Amino acid sequence: MKRIAIDMDEVIADFNSKMIPIFNTRFNTQISLADLEGVTIQQLRPDIKEQVEAMIGEAGFFADLAVIPHSQRVIKKLTETYEVFITTAAMEFPLSFDAKFRWLAEHFPFISPMNIVFCGNKSILNADYLIDDNARHFEHFSGEGILFSAPHNKQVRGFRRVNNWLEIESMFSL
Amino acid sequence: MKRIAIDMDEVIADFNSKMIPIFNTRFNTQISLADLEGVTIQQLRPDIKEQVEAMIGEAGFFADLAVIPHSQRVIKKLTETYEVFITTAAMEFPLSFDAKFRWLAEHFPFISPMNIVFCGNKSILNADYLIDDNARHFEHFSGEGILFSAPHNKQVRGFRRVNNWLEIESMFSL
Numbered sequence: 191m192k193r194i195a196i197d198m199d200e201v202i203a204d205f206n207s208k209m210i211p212i213f214n215t216r217f218n219t220q221i222s223l224a225d226l227e228g229v230t231i232q233q234l235r236p237d238i239k240e241q242v243e244a245m246i247g248e249a250g251f252f253a254d255l256a257v258i259p260h261s262q263r264v265i266k267k268l269t270e271t272y273e274v275f276i277t278t279a280a281m282e283f284p285l286s287f288d289a290k291f292r293w294l295a296e297h298f299p300f301i302s303p304m305n306i307v308f309c310g311n312k313s314i315l316n317a318d319y320l321i322d323d324n325a326r327h328f329e330h331f332s333g334e335g336i337l338f339s340a341p342h343n344k345q346v347r348g349f350r351r352v353n354n355w356l357e358i359e360s361m362f363s364l
Numbered sequence: 365m366k367r368i369a370i371d372m373d374e375v376i377a378d379f380n381s382k383m384i385p386i387f388n389t390r391f392n393t394q395i396s397l398a399d400l401e402g403v404t405i406q407q408l409r410p411d412i413k414e415q416v417e418a419m420i421g422e423a424g425f426f427a428d429l430a431v432i433p434h435s436q437r438v439i440k441k442l443t444e445t446y447e448v449f450i451t452t453a454a455m456e457f458p459l460s461f462d463a464k465f466r467w468l469a470e471h472f473p474f475i476s477p478m479n480i481v482f483c484g485n486k487s488i489l490n491a492d493y494l495i496d497d498n499a500r501h502f503e504h505f506s507g508e509g510i511l512f513s514a515p516h517n518k519q520v521r522g523f524r525r526v527n528n529w530l531e532i533e534s535m536f537s538l
Contacts, residue, residue: 193488195488275485275488277488280482281465281477281478281480282477284461284462284465284466284477285462287458287461287462287465287482288458288459288461288462291455291458291461292458302484302485303455303456303458303484304455304483304484304485305484305485305488306455306483306484307481307482307483307488308454308461308481308482308483309478309480309481309482309483310476310477310478310479310480311449311476311478311479313490314367314369314449314451314479314481314489314490314491315488315489315490316487316488316489316490316506317488332490
């Protein structure tokens with residue numbers, strides 16, 4: 191059975207829709223999704239990088255993110271033919287462990303907790319595919335990286351790209 | 365650079381030395397390390413399995429485990445020649461994430477947080493060696509499993525076995 195590893199933030203969990211309004215309120219700014227084209231929020235505002243990371247790193251930040259459209263249905267279908275792991279780089283925000291674990295239990299109850307992986311360096315993953323919005327994780331990954339479109343990765347070339355979960359559904363002929 | 369994945373509990377963190385006295389106090393028993401030969405605590409007392417798992421699963425249980433002798437020194441030497449990851453099955457006890465992460469930062473500060481992996485099913489690991497006290501993790505592991513002796517695995521056969529960190533030091537010719 192082939193194995194698919196799937197990232198969380200900006201792939202199945204809608205990070206930006208929560209982050210942007212909180213960011214604007216806290217830092218009295220008016221950024222929009224379009225401002226994040228080609229950059230992360232930390233790259234957009236390096237002057238307040240530490241405060242931004244502290245904001246994202248607060249316990250519970252990840253608890254109530256919206257689910258990316260169609261990800262639940264398509265991943266459930268994937269589990270019929272593939273071994274599916276959720277693989278998230280939670281190590282950058284240690285207080286996010288608990289919230290991320292509970293979020294997955296709530297929105298993806300059909301994924302066994304045994305198939306959840308919190309890691310930093312994703313080259314440790316033994317999988318055939320990795321669906322991720324950060325191309326840096328593909329560099330030393332043993333399988334094939336599939337880049338999930340997000341504003342920050344719009345200019346990234348050299349990888350198979352999908353724009354949404356309907357394209358993944360079609361790619362894997364589900 | 366070859367890669368070594370190393371488990372935490374009963375390999376670098378002395379789980380039993382904390383668990384046994386707490387267990388005896390809480391359940392008014394007198395078990396010793398010898399009673400755990402060939403069995404886990406849950407297998408020894410299936411009648412109170414759920415209470416035992418709740419006890420182990422309490423937040424902070426893993427925060428103050430002692431370090432297994434020589435593991436710090438030998439692992440530090442391993443990092444000079446190998447890529448070392450700490451790979452722990454924390455998913456069975458979700459409240460342990462934070463305590464385990466802080467324990468590693470305190471006792472193994474030379475291991476990057478990026479090289480810490482919380483997972484359940486260790487077949488997801490892409491490594492050349494896995495040093496673990498649970499042989500079940502070797503079954504679908506792509507590299508070589510090295511069984512670290514613990515009372516519960518004394519009868520397990522079929523894997524390269526090490527009894528302590530000095531033997532690992534010697535095995536890897538450090």
